[in-house]
Amino acid sequence: MLRTQELVAGIQAHQVWLVYLLELWESARHRVRRADAPLASALRRLLAAALASPEALCSHPYARPALFRLLSLGLRFCRHLRVHRVAVGAPSLRVRARARRRV
Numbered sequence: 331m332l333r334t335q336e337l338v339a340g341i342q343a344h345q346v347w348l349v350y351l352l353e354l355w356e357s358a359r360h361r362v363r364r365a366d367a368p369l370a371s372a373l374r375r376l377l378a379a380a381l382a383s384p385e386a387l388c389s390h391p392y393a394r395p396a397l398f399r400l401l402s403l404g405l406r407f408c409r410h411l412r413v414h415r416v417a418v419g420a421p422s423l424r425v426r427a428r429a430r431r432r433v
Contacts, residue, residue, distance in 0.1 A: 341393050348399040351376070355403060359410050370407075377404045 355373060362370045380400055387397060 337390060338392050341388065341390065341396055344393075345396045345399065348396055348403065352399060352403050352406075355406065359406075362410070370411075373403075373407055377407060 351373070354369070358369055377400075381404060387393070
């Protein structure tokens with residue numbers, strides 16, 4: 331098991347990265363209009379990998395600020411996609427219905 335100092339140092343490194351990503355997203359989100367924009371695409375992949383398995387997240391008390399920053403970043407990213415109605419994943423039902431009518 332890692333010593334407490336090493337664990338706290340690792341957690342602090344993650345906090346620094348999360349603060350950087352939050353500031354980067356907040357400064358650039360107004361210019362991101364498409365889900366396939368490089369920043370949005372990279373952030374989507376990072377968030378998906380980070381939140382893929384909740385049991386893998388650290389439960390140490392010092393990790394709570396980093397966890398809340400990660401969740402805050404994820405929620406801000408999702409809110410941006412929803413506000414701008416950015417299409418991610420499967421097409422909407424309206425698009426599928428139009429495609430069926432044309433056939």
